[in-house]
Every structure is written in C-alpha cells, then in structure tokens.
Amino acid sequence: MSTIDTGARRRTTDPRPVITDLIDGDTILSIAGDAWISLVGEDEVLVPLPGPLPGDILSSWVDVVGPWTGSVVLTTARATAEELSRALLRESAPEVLDDEDVADAFGEIANVVGGSVKAALPGPSALSLPQVGNAPLVRNPGDVCRVDVVWRGEPLTISVQGALPPLPVPSPTRENEVSL
Amino acid sequence: MRALVIDDSRAMRRIVTGILTDLGYEVRDAGHGGEGLEVLNEGWAPDLATIDWNMPVMDGLQFVSAVRSNPAWRRMTMMMVTSESEHTQIVRALAAGAHEYMIKPFTADAFRDKLALLGLLPQEVAL
Numbered sequence: 161m162s163t164i165d166t167g168a169r170r171r172t173t174d175p176r177p178v179i180t181d182l183i184d185g186d187t188i189l190s191i192a193g194d195a196w197i198s199l200v201g202e203d204e205v206l207v208p209l210p211g212p213l214p215g216d217i218l219s220s221w222v223d224v225v226g227p228w229t230g231s232v233v234l235t236t237a238r239a240t241a242e243e244l245s246r247a248l249l250r251e252s253a254p255e256v257l258d259d260e261d262v263a264d265a266f267g268e269i270a271n272v273v274g275g276s277v278k279a280a281l282p283g284p285s286a287l288s289l290p291q292v293g294n295a296p297l298v299r300n301p302g303d304v305c306r307v308d309v310v311w312r313g314e315p316l317t318i319s320v321q322g323a324l325p326p327l328p329v330p331s332p333t334r335e336n337e338v339s340l
Numbered sequence: 341m342r343a344l345v346i347d348d349s350r351a352m353r354r355i356v357t358g359i360l361t362d363l364g365y366e367v368r369d370a371g372h373g374g375e376g377l378e379v380l381n382e383g384w385a386p387d388l389a390t391i392d393w394n395m396p397v398m399d400g401l402q403f404v405s406a407v408r409s410n411p412a413w414r415r416m417t418m419m420m421v422t423s424e425s426e427h428t429q430i431v432r433a434l435a436a437g438a439h440e441y442m443i444k445p446f447t448a449d450a451f452r453d454k455l456a457l458l459g460l461l462p463q464e465v466a467l
Contacts, residue, residue, distance in 0.1 A: 195444075195445045197445070197447070198444070198447055199445055245351070249354055271394075271444075275422070275424060276425070276445070278426070289394055
C-alpha cells in the first residue's frame, strides 16, 4: 500500500517563523516614515533614537493573523498621542480633543502602519480593526522586532510582536542519537 | 462633482474630505458601508465613492457588492482607499465591482493622480 505524502507531518513539526526572520527594523522604520509623511505631514520625520517612555503611555495596535500571527503596536506618551492626533486632524481638530478623537486618530496610524507591515509578511493574512489602550503582552521575547524612534523630540516605539508563546524546545529522541 | 467618503476612522474621513474639497468636490461622509447606503437611498447621487475595506457593521467589499446589485447606482465610480494591500485583496475588490484601488498611506498628489486616471478631476482643476 502506498502512502501519499501530504506534508502535514512536516508542517506540524516545522518551527513557526519568528518576526525577525520575516522583517527587519529598517523596513519597519521605512514603513512608519511613509505613514508619517502621508498622515501627519510632509515635514514630519521619525528619528531612529532610543528614548525612555514615560509612565503615562498609550498604545494603538492592529492584529495580523496568517502564516505569522501577532500585533503591530505603537506606544508613546499619552500627551504625544494627543499631539499626534492633533497633527493628523490638522485644522479640523477640535479645540479640546476627547479620548475618542485620540483613539480614532492614533488607531488609524496603527492601521496604516500595520497594513504596510502585513504587506511585507508572507500571506494571506487578515488585519483586525485598530484598538487603543494597554498594549498586548509580549508572549515570546524571541518573536519581537521593535524600533525606537523620536517624533518632535518625544519617544515612540513601534513593536511587531508575535501573539503566540514560544514553541517547546524539542527533546532529543533515540532516533536522533548517534552511536559512537 | 460629488463624492461620498466611507471610512470608520473620522480622522481618515477628514483627510480624504479635505483633499476632495480642495479639488472642488461637494462631499458627504459615512462611518461604514451601511451608512453609505443610507446616503445613496436618500437620492444623493455621488460621482465618486471612496471606500475603506475594514469597517464594522458593513465592510467596504459588502458595500461595493450592494451598490453593484442596484442598477440605479451604476454610474458611480468606486475607489477602495484602504490599508489592505495584498494582491488577492485588490483582485477581490476589483472583481466585486470597484473601479480603482488606493493603498494607505497615500499623498494628496497620489490621490489626485488616481482621480485624473479615472477622469474625475473637476474641469477647472484638470486644466
């Protein structure tokens, strides 16, 4: 009796790709830079510099579900998120921004950056609606690509992070042992 | 000329509306496809609809399909304006009846170029 090799056995044992196999920091920086020019303003630049985030921070993110599953997360000070929202809304920004205005604008930036990151990853993948609040936890520190930037002197991070915990390290089997 | 801007992000609606208003368009907006259909059902007939893909309630693809199923709205040009940039998604949108596809992020110049390609620049701007 012959057996058809569907590849299923190989696929279930293959390690999942981690994000650093698929995209690098320079690509994320370039994607974010394009989004900033389009949404925030032509003269708005992101400078790749690490800077400590303050205590009062806000995150916006979208989830990507596909061959790689995780989130594209923007995090910055709440005040910087408000300034970013005001820059995005330009003259149509209300005098006082409420939480909904900030969630909408900051979320849309995550949506645009996340869409471009998704396009750089193997597909097909699905993109969620943007969310704003406390960033999803990092489940696997080995599946994170993070870029630290400064916008108008304020620190901001863009983290592309896997949603799945690390795979267990395979234990050696008798099959793999080599007799000396 | 008239345009209907459909996007669940108020910020993005403001950006697209700003570009179109600067070009001389009369613009109305909607927060999802269902609201967009309500505008059309009022009898307000736009020359152009710009449509986000991922929206709650009724997404962009459902809106395009609904418009295409009604012969009364056949003259309206539909342009997807979305962060969905996978080739398969673009093909799906065009197959459903969208005429053009604009990937976010975009610049005002790129938006204007798309409208020129579609023959939808108001005459005084095109000259």
